[in-house]
Amino acid sequence: MKSPGILITIIFFTGLMWASLAAAEPSGPGDFTSGQFSKSGICSNCHGSSFGEWDGSMHSNANSDFFYHAMLQQYGIAAQEQGLSPEFCSRCHTPIGVVSAEIPPLDGSGLSEVSKEGVQCDFCHVIATSEGIGNAPYVLEPGDVKWGRNMSGAKSPSHEIKTNEFYNESAYCGTCHNIYHPVNNLTLAATYTEWEEGPYAKEGVTCQACHMTPGIVEFEENPGKAASSGPEREHVYTHYFVGGNAFVTEVMGEGRHEKKAVEYLQRAASLEVKAPDSAEPKENVEVEVKITNTGAGHKIPTGVTEEREMWLELIVEDAKGKELYHSGALDEKGEIDPEATIYQTVFADSRGNPTVKVWEAETVLSDNRIGPKESVVEKHSFLMPENASSPISTRAVLHYRSASQEHIDELFGNGTYNVPVIDMATYPEKEEESSTPGFGTIGALIALSMGSVYRRLKD
Ligand code: HEC
Ligand code: HEC
Ligand code: HEC
Ligand code: HEC
Ligand code: HEC
Known part of the structure; x- marks a missing residue:
């Protein structure tokens, strides 16, 4: 009498697991509304340091970058003529705009304020997982829960916290830092793969170690507070996200990031x-x-x-x-x-x-x-x-x-x-x-x- 019940239970849970796996498809156009995402200024109330570091970065300018826009305009014309996906570029540069179907149009006239913030706080911290490396197959779960690495005992008065090792891994960044041609699959950018096949992956030195700590070429501790009302911590990851871009940062008046880009180079x-x-x-x-x-x-x-x-x-x-x-x-x-x-x-x-x-x-x-x-x-x-x-x-x-x-x-x-x-x-x-x-x-x-x-x- 017992075994059929167990069997049914197993089938039921397998079905549930299957359903949740199948549901983990990359978030797509129209899955959400931009109103489900918070503007970065809201996070800034308690996470002033992270905000101050991110503000002026190429992530914060990913949508407003004039160089990107000039190329996007050319892509838009080609996409129309050749039937390419109009939101291809925006998936990485204006992600909230894509999942809330505010793009197309590519000129940005349909974008809400939060979408214009490019790669911002509440987009990055509701990435539940990614369905692979490159071309941005992120799976989003916007809402009260903010995801992060495993900071011990973190509690917030304004949101729930879910921890996920993914935030500590280069693969998290690899979601967008490999680019493939949307039709012929040619590799157009492969920062993640270059890292993965190189010596730093073997040594366990992640993107975050160099781009989210003061170390530049290795992990370096950054003691302080992750939130103004939170405890002192031995290490808090920085959010400057600096690479080599001293051109667009200079033109856009982002002097701090421009100076840091020179240091990185x-x-x-x-x-x-x-x-x-x-x-x-x-x-x-x-x-x-x-x-x-x-x-x-x-x-x-x-x-x-x-x-x-x-x-x-x-x-x-x-x-x-x-x-x-x-x-x-x-x-x-x-x-x-x-x-x-x-x-x-x-x-x-x-x-x-x-x-x-x-x-x-x-x-x-x-x-x-x-x-x-x-x-x-x-x-x-x-x-x-x-x-x-x-x-x-x-x-x-x-x-x-x-x-x-x-x-x-x-x-x-x-x-x-x-x-x-x-x-x-x-x-x-x-x-x-x-x-x-x-x-x-x-x-x-x-x-x-x-x-x-x-x-x-x-x-
Ligand atoms: C009212 C204050 C407040 C606001 C507003 C707020 N947070 Fe927090 N948040 C906290 C506190 C406090 C912690 C815990 C800090 C600690 O324990 O060091 C925290 C922790 C976090 C963590 C760390 C999770 C971990 O364990 O790694 C993330 C990520 C985070 N918040 C993201 C956000 C984002 C994104 C926003 C804006 C949508 C936001 N927070 C808005 C107070 C706030
Ligand atoms: C490109 C994605 C990205 C953006 C944009 C981003 N974060 Fe983060 N954030 C991360 C990752 C990844 C970590 C964890 C790093 C690790 O564990 O290696 C993190 C860590 C944190 C933490 C916990 C500190 C710690 O030491 O882990 C807080 C708080 C936080 N972010 C808040 C913010 C706020 C506020 C903003 C907007 C001003 C923001 N983040 C923008 C990816 C992002
Ligand atoms: C899979 C994510 C992804 C897609 C899709 C993508 N980009 Fe980017 N783009 C990036 C990343 C990451 C960088 C930064 C790399 C670097 O600094 O070298 C970047 C940088 C750029 C830059 C340089 C900007 C500067 O300030 O120097 C231009 C221009 C650009 N992208 C245009 C486009 C266009 C046009 C498309 C669509 C045909 C596109 N991108 C599609 C991720 C993407
Ligand atoms: C050992 C330290 C280190 C690691 C690990 C590392 N980077 Fe870098 N990265 C740098 C330095 C230094 C520069 C500046 C030189 C340059 O532009 O190539 C840089 C530059 C960049 C640039 C700008 C490149 C350009 O010329 O436009 C991007 C984008 C970038 N890194 C992303 C990543 C990502 C994504 C990862 C993980 C897959 C990663 N980095 C891992 C140190 C590192
Ligand atoms: C949603 C896609 C996305 C994710 C996830 C993402 N990035 Fe980026 N990143 C971009 C785009 C787009 C740009 C370029 C914006 C531009 O130049 O217009 C960029 C730019 C950068 C730059 C500046 C490059 C330069 O030339 O100065 C660095 C450094 C960087 N990212 C590191 C990271 C790291 C480290 C992570 C993981 C913690 C990460 N990114 C996660 C999309 C993403």
């Missing part, structure tokens, strides 16, 4: 140079520069690497300061010396032509970026001129910018925005420069001459 790489001190006239002088990704948990650059540019500038001078060799300089239009190697990804469209319109991408033409803890060696050589004198000196600078000046000029008109060039690493190192007489002045001269290039662009 300057912790990411190092340079070693092998160059002779002297050379005979007509001798072939060889210079080797080793670039190492010392601090980023993924390739450098990562993310939208069809836009990002990293390259080396190399200058060799003789005893009198006469330039013997110079590679990687910017021309008066702000374009990089065509002889220089630019570290980035180049996609090709169906005709095999390079394109930065990722929705047109069908293949990868080239990808020479540098993996975590990996190095590349650049070899340069030139003939020592007859009238040059030894000793010779070599300087190298690893530069980064968020996009080519050409593409930004094409999108916004010549001279509208200067894309700042950030020095990630220099040889000799900055400290050495000041102790070696002469180099300081040379550095200042470069800064001056580059400054004049920027000024000319601005005119």
Whole structure:
């Protein structure tokens, strides 16, 4: 008599489990209304520090980013012509707008205030799980329950708390930090995969360790309060979410985040140079520069690497300061010396032509970026001129910018925005420069001459 009851019970619970598994589908357009999400200002009442850190980040600007909008507009036209999903980009950049069916239209005219906040508090803290990595298959449960890592004994007067190890894992970030083409599945960005296949995943150093603590290249404790009415804690995760974007942050007046982006870039790489001190006239002088990704948990650059540019500038001078060799300089239009190697990804469209319109991408033409803890060696050589004198000196600078000046000029008109060039690493190192007489002045001269290039662009 007992066993059929148990059987029915088992079937019942299996059915329940199955139902709840089947229900865990990625949240889709119209599943919710934007009124089910709280504006970040509400959380700020008790979580002022987290709010202050997040406010001005690229997450807070994910929807309002003018560079994104220029590309989104182009995507919108293509999507209409080719029948692509209109909300594809917005799933990551304006997630509440998508799940509350305020998008399309893509111009943002249908967006509520909370949707305009981009990747914000109450979106991130109601992610119950994700149905995989990339293209944003998040499963949302908006409401009274806020999800977080397992902070011991956390209690809030304003909301319930549910803990989930997922918040401590890189896979949480991987939800959006891998991008695949919506039709042909080509990998368009793979920050998560680069991390997963690299040494940091094995060491257990997550995205959060570097991007949500003051450590930049490793976990570092950040003691304080997670909420104004809560207890002092040994560690509270920060919410700056800084990467390498010193361009859009600068234009949008987000000075704190811009400054931090420069710090991140300057912790990411190092340079070693092998160059002779002297050379005979007509001798072939060889210079080797080793670039190492010392601090980023993924390739450098990562993310939208069809836009990002990293390259080396190399200058060799003789005893009198006469330039013997110079590679990687910017021309008066702000374009990089065509002889220089630019570290980035180049996609090709169906005709095999390079394109930065990722929705047109069908293949990868080239990808020479540098993996975590990996190095590349650049070899340069030139003939020592007859009238040059030894000793010779070599300087190298690893530069980064968020996009080519050409593409930004094409999108916004010549001279509208200067894309700042950030020095990630220099040889000799900055400290050495000041102790070696002469180099300081040379550095200042470069800064001056580059400054004049920027000024000319601005005119
Ligand atoms: C009235 C004050 C108050 C408001 C408003 C508030 N919280 Fe909290 N929250 C708290 C307190 C208190 C804690 C517990 C802090 C502790 O124990 O260190 C907390 C904890 C949390 C945690 C940590 C959970 C964990 O264990 O990791 C998250 C996440 C969180 N809140 C998100 C939010 C979000 C998102 C909002 C806005 C929608 C919000 N909170 C609004 C008071 C508040
Ligand atoms: C991109 C998603 C994201 C956004 C946006 C975000 N958070 Fe978080 N937050 C997290 C993650 C992930 C953690 C836990 C980090 C970990 O465990 O490694 C966290 C942790 C917290 C905590 C607990 C502190 C701790 O040490 O775990 C609080 C409180 C919190 N967030 C509140 C906020 C508030 C308030 C906002 C908006 C101002 C916000 N969060 C925006 C992802 C986010
Ligand atoms: C809902 C999707 C989503 C999730 C989840 C998410 N991000 Fe992001 N993230 C974005 C988008 C979109 C941008 C870019 C916004 C822009 O540049 O317009 C971004 C930007 C960033 C940047 C700034 C990059 C730069 O160039 O400066 C960092 C750093 C970052 N995210 C880290 C994280 C980390 C760490 C996590 C996990 C705790 C995470 N993100 C989770 C969507 C997401
Ligand atoms: C060991 C520390 C470390 C880890 C782990 C790490 N990052 Fe980074 N990340 C950095 C540094 C340093 C930079 C700045 C250099 C750069 O832009 O590549 C950076 C840059 C970025 C950028 C901006 C890239 C660009 O050039 O536009 C994004 C986006 C990002 N990280 C996301 C992530 C995500 C997502 C993860 C986890 C899958 C992660 N990071 C893991 C250190 C780390
Ligand atoms: C799966 C999530 C996802 C999707 C889908 C997505 N993006 Fe992004 N987007 C990101 C992340 C994450 C970053 C930041 C990476 C970095 O900093 O390099 C980003 C950055 C950008 C940037 C650089 C912004 C800046 O400030 O430098 C542009 C432009 C952009 N996306 C346009 C688009 C367009 C157009 C689409 C649709 C065709 C799209 N994105 C679809 C996640 C996504």
